[in-house]
Amino acid sequence: MHTLRRFLKLGNFFIGCLGILYLAAGSPGAFAQDSKDADKKPAIIQAVMCEEIRDYEPHNIAAVFSIAIGKVYCFTSFNSIPRNMFVYHSWYRRDRLITTRRLSLKTPEWSVFSTIQLREADKGPWRVEIKDNNSRILKVIKFGITE
Amino acid sequence: MSAFFSQLTSIGWRDVIDILVVSYFLFRLYVLFRGTYVFRVITGIGFLWVFQRIAAYLGLIVTSWAMQGIIAFAAIIIIIVFRNEIKNVLQAKDIGAIFWGVSHKAFLTPEETIISSVYALAQKKIGALLVLPAKDDLQEVIRGGIPWRGILSKEMILSVFWPDNPAHDGAAVISGKRIEEVGAILPLSRSSDLPSSYGTRHRAGLGLSEKTDALIIIVSEETGHVMVAKNGEIAEIKDNLELQNILREHSGVSTGEKGARQEENLKLGFAAVILVVCVTGIWFSFSRGMETLVSLEVPIEYQNRNPGMELLSSSLNAVKVHLSGSGALLRSVKPDQVKVRISLGKAVVGLNSFTITQDNIFLPPGVILKKVEPQVVDVNLDIPVKKELPVQIDWVGKLAEHLILESAKVEPEIVSVIGGSKVLEHISTIYTEKVPLDNIDKTGRLSVNLALNPASLKVAETSNGKATITFTVNRREKMVVE
Numbered sequence: 335m336h337t338l339r340r341f342l343k344l345g346n347f348f349i350g351c352l353g354i355l356y357l358a359a360g361s362p363g364a365f366a367q368d369s370k371d372a373d374k375k376p377a378i379i380q381a382v383m384c385e386e387i388r389d390y391e392p393h394n395i396a397a398v399f400s401i402a403i404g405k406v407y408c409f410t411s412f413n414s415i416p417r418n419m420f421v422y423h424s425w426y427r428r429d430r431l432i433t434t435r436r437l438s439l440k441t442p443e444w445s446v447f448s449t450i451q452l453r454e455a456d457k458g459p460w461r462v463e464i465k466d467n468n469s470r471i472l473k474v475i476k477f478g479i480t481e
Numbered sequence: 482m483s484a485f486f487s488q489l490t491s492i493g494w495r496d497v498i499d500i501l502v503v504s505y506f507l508f509r510l511y512v513l514f515r516g517t518y519v520f521r522v523i524t525g526i527g528f529l530w531v532f533q534r535i536a537a538y539l540g541l542i543v544t545s546w547a548m549q550g551i552i553a554f555a556a557i558i559i560i561i562v563f564r565n566e567i568k569n570v571l572q573a574k575d576i577g578a579i580f581w582g583v584s585h586k587a588f589l590t591p592e593e594t595i596i597s598s599v600y601a602l603a604q605k606k607i608g609a610l611l612v613l614p615a616k617d618d619l620q621e622v623i624r625g626g627i628p629w630r631g632i633l634s635k636e637m638i639l640s641v642f643w644p645d646n647p648a649h650d651g652a653a654v655i656s657g658k659r660i661e662e663v664g665a666i667l668p669l670s671r672s673s674d675l676p677s678s679y680g681t682r683h684r685a686g687l688g689l690s691e692k693t694d695a696l697i698i699i700v701s702e703e704t705g706h707v708m709v710a711k712n713g714e715i716a717e718i719k720d721n722l723e724l725q726n727i728l729r730e731h732s733g734v735s736t737g738e739k740g741a742r743q744e745e746n747l748k749l750g751f752a753a754v755i756l757v758v759c760v761t762g763i764w765f766s767f768s769r770g771m772e773t774l775v776s777l778e779v780p781i782e783y784q785n786r787n788p789g790m791e792l793l794s795s796s797l798n799a800v801k802v803h804l805s806g807s808g809a810l811l812r813s814v815k816p817d818q819v820k821v822r823i824s825l826g827k828a829v830v831g832l833n834s835f836t837i838t839q840d841n842i843f844l845p846p847g848v849i850l851k852k853v854e855p856q857v858v859d860v861n862l863d864i865p866v867k868k869e870l871p872v873q874i875d876w877v878g879k880l881a882e883h884l885i886l887e888s889a890k891v892e893p894e895i896v897s898v899i900g901g902s903k904v905l906e907h908i909s910t911i912y913t914e915k916v917p918l919d920n921i922d923k924t925g926r927l928s929v930n931l932a933l934n935p936a937s938l939k940v941a942e943t944s945n946g947k948a949t950i951t952f953t954v955n956r957r958e959k960m961v962v963e
Contacts, residue, residue: 394957397889398876398918429909459875459912478876480918 374416375466376439381410383462383477387447398478401452408462408475410437411445421472423448424463427456427479452479495846496764504760508753509580519563526555591633591658592728596721598638599698599707608702609642610652610682612665613731617693619654626654626662633658642700652685652697668692678704679715686710696731698724773808774851776801779819779842781858785826789864792825793901793937796859800837803852810847818845823858831903833860863901867941870898870911872931872948878918882957886921889952896931896948897941904935913948924953 384392384407385399392409399406408423418441424434425448435448450456456479464473514520533548560567595611602609612619627648631637633655641663642649648664655661669681670688686697690710697710707718709727718724780799783792800821804811820843823835835841835858842850872891880886896911913929927950931940940946 394885396885396887397874397952398880398886400879428912429907457877459873459910461873461910474871476871476873478874480876481879 376412377414379411381473407449409447413443415441422465426461504757507756598635602700603705606705609700611698612652612654613696615694623665626665629660629663631660687715773811775811776803779821782822785824790862791865793861793863801854805851806848863903866902868905873910875912877915880918885957887953892949900938926951
């Protein structure tokens, strides 16, 4: 009797495992869809450096900025955003990473910007690398900081 | 004494070669120029140089200075005054003779001169009376001689006995290489059994031989026969060889031509030994004199580098080498004579440490290495690779406040750069040289050079190392102050 009970318990466990395997096997389409979304990159509409952001628009777009203006902005605008996600603005001065900002994007279109405070020591050639979740570089913006 | 022997044992094979080469050079000069005036003047200069060194050692400044001047002047004089003599010595011989040939003396011995003169007189049937003294003093026996003291030569003897010469009837007294007297009157022999063909010359010659140990050579004016009188006896000489033997026997020289050659070789050998001793002495005075220390900054030379690798950097470009040796030697050492060489034959990619040892340092002979600082050098080697890198403009200066540089495009956007793989690993951008903004007031175009840092980087042949910047300038939109 005792042996029969143990056999039934083992059978229940086995059926449970099969159920889990079925559920897993029944959802491969959904799994592939998620993977596709993850691979999709948001499309960049605009990526510029500017002196000011006003009314969600970049103003005084330039390639060279004086430290006298105090701040510089990296403005990026996206569409075809597959899902809510993050993009990264990595600021480099002469190939040296200075800072990375994580910015949130929402479907289907979104604009984000990052900014740095300018100091005397910041003079020189800069670049901002715009990357997605997978560290893929979407765009590189080059600019200079001068007197 | 023990110090001397310890110095002697410290001589290396290089030092021996050094001494022998200089000795041989001087020996060749001696062989080529002996018997000439040049040799005498060179010997004089040599003595002057020794005196100059002594004067310098004793601190006799003016003497030393004057001697230096004389030596320099004499060296020029030798070349100018004796140019023909030098030319003859160097031109007359082939290269072999200059470097290793030994020309034996060409001049005649007094005996040879006398023999050739006597037979020249005999051939011309010119009467002659030659007296060759031995140990006895002839002054009390012969009379009326005219002091001559001329150098013995065939021409001189012929002219003395030439028929028109006032002294031709007398005797010529020859001593060594000189004709001491001419026209000398000799005592006549009183012997009654002389042949009737003998004249006064024969009687005079025999007379002197009876009273002294001199040798008298008589040339008959009538027959041209040559006779020799010695020790009261007179005999006819058949040929020049017989006369040669008699002359040699009289002068006490028993050796023939071979002996003369041996004597000359002995002289050359003696000269060679003297030269080797002198040069050894000079060498010791230079190389083992008062010990002096000097320090030199010597650049490091890297050798045997694998052509596939590139020397990126080294912790040292030069090392300080401390040297010791005699003051005279060290004063003459030039920095480029000291070499520090490191072989990169076994070096690998990356950082390599080398310890600088005696084997890495090459010094002139006689100079001793005391110390080298620092002793370790780190060398960074890499394999050159090609990498495509984006170009970025390096703006400097200040743009006018009312202007804004809206965009700038650089052409080419990407360049191929060749450099060490380790270096290029950390480089992701090539910058232009600094581009000033101060003079920019409108849209335009500029041509600039690329700044390659580090300098070991090279732009690939497809790029010319230049870039063109096209920029757009506009009036600034006023900023809103919040």
